[in-house]
Amino acid sequence: MDSNLPIGAASPDAADSEKSHRWYPEGTHITIRGLTKRFQDATIYDDFDLDIPKGKIVSVFGPNGCGKSTLINMISGILPYDAGQILFEGKEARDTRIGYVFQNYREAVFPWMRAIDNIRYPLQYLDIAKGERQARLDRLVESFEVKFDLNRYPYQMSGGQQQLVSIMRALVVDPEVLFLDEPFSALDYEMVMFLRERLQKVLTERQTTTMLVSHDLDEAVLLADEVLLLTKRPTRVAENLPFDVPRPRTADTTLSPAFITTKTRALEIFQREVRKP
Numbered sequence: 001m002d003s004n005l006p007i008g009a010a011s012p013d014a015a016d017s018e019k020s021h022r023w024y025p026e027g028t029h030i031t032i033r034g035l036t037k038r039f040q041d042a043t044i045y046d047d048f049d050l051d052i053p054k055g056k057i058v059s060v061f062g063p064n065g066c067g068k069s070t071l072i073n074m075i076s077g078i079l080p081y082d083a084g085q086i087l088f089e090g091k092e093a094r095d096t097r098i099g100y101v102f103q104n105y106r107e108a109v110f111p112w113m114r115a116i117d118n119i120r121y122p123l124q125y126l127d128i129a130k131g132e133r134q135a136r137l138d139r140l141v142e143s144f145e146v147k148f149d150l151n152r153y154p155y156q157m158s159g160g161q162q163q164l165v166s167i168m169r170a171l172v173v174d175p176e177v178l179f180l181d182e183p184f185s186a187l188d189y190e191m192v193m194f195l196r197e198r199l200q201k202v203l204t205e206r207q208t209t210t211m212l213v214s215h216d217l218d219e220a221v222l223l224a225d226e227v228l229l230l231t232k233r234p235t236r237v238a239e240n241l242p243f244d245v246p247r248p249r250t251a252d253t254t255l256s257p258a259f260i261t262t263k264t265r266a267l268e269i270f271q272r273e274v275r276k277p
């Protein structure tokens with residue numbers, strides 16, 4: 001298959017087999033071509049291309065204001081863009097099951113609903129039987145080994161517990177793609193370690209394509225299969241660093257030579273980019 005074919009172009013031997021109709025590179029879930037985004041006079045993205053691999057965790061890291069949130073908001077369909085195309089194995093965002101976890105869990109969870117009802121909420125939009133809905137909920141609660149009472153209301157829960165509820169609500173529909181924008185930045189370290197560990201386990205089991213925006217380089221590398229390093233605006237891909245040490249990855253992983261090598265390289269690229277005029 002020719003991975004250099006432009007979006008929408010049929011493969012030359014398209015008639016030969018079903019497989020040859022694929023015009024996105026093998027193993028790619030999200031294909032971005034010619035993406036352009038402007039806010040007033042500022043051009044954030046100009047003719048930006050990117051491929052996101054299927055079933056992997058990609059961390060997005062880059063200079064302040066380079067457009068990390070803007071990127072995942074455009075991909076997830078929350079934010080319109082000025083030009084270009086974003087496709088999920090050839091489908092539009094609206095035809096794709098998407099989960100999104102916001103940094104600000106206090107605004108994301110529904111305060112009038114118990115935790116369990118918050119998590120259950122999106123299931124009503126899926127065309128599945130009631131029994132299967134409950135089974136999904138039970139499986140998810142089991143995977144996260146939830147220790148607190150899910151009959152509590154958000155105001156009765158800690159920040160970390162509320163963010164866990166919001167993560168579980170994003171996962172209950174078994175999303176094809178999960179977006180996380182700084183999900184752990186407002187939480188205490190013990191909770192951060194717990195959530196990183198649980199989330200990794202669930203995402204790896206389910207092989208959910210995931211894009212994580214993080215300001216914390218340790219976290220970005222620790223959780224990633226690939227670290228996507230962005231430049232200053234107009235934003236380009238500075239480099240895509242693979243990080244393939246086995247999972248589960250814990251706080252101890254940050255002491256390993258492989259981690260230190262990748263983090264050091266990421267930091268060099270980041271510093272090179274922020275120093276550019």
Ligand SMILES: Nc1ncnc2c1ncn2[C@@H]1O[C@H](COP(=O)(O)OP(=O)(O)OP(=O)(O)O)[C@@H](O)[C@H]1O
Nearest residue numbers: 039040042044062063064065066067068069070071
């Ligand atoms: N709705 C908007 N209207 C105008 N400008 C915006 C809007 N949203 C974002 N911007 C600007 O676009 C740029 C990219 O914003 P974005 O939040 O995507 O960057 P980021 O890399 O996630 O930032 P940070 O590192 O600060 O979290 C910033 O300069 C921001 O001020």
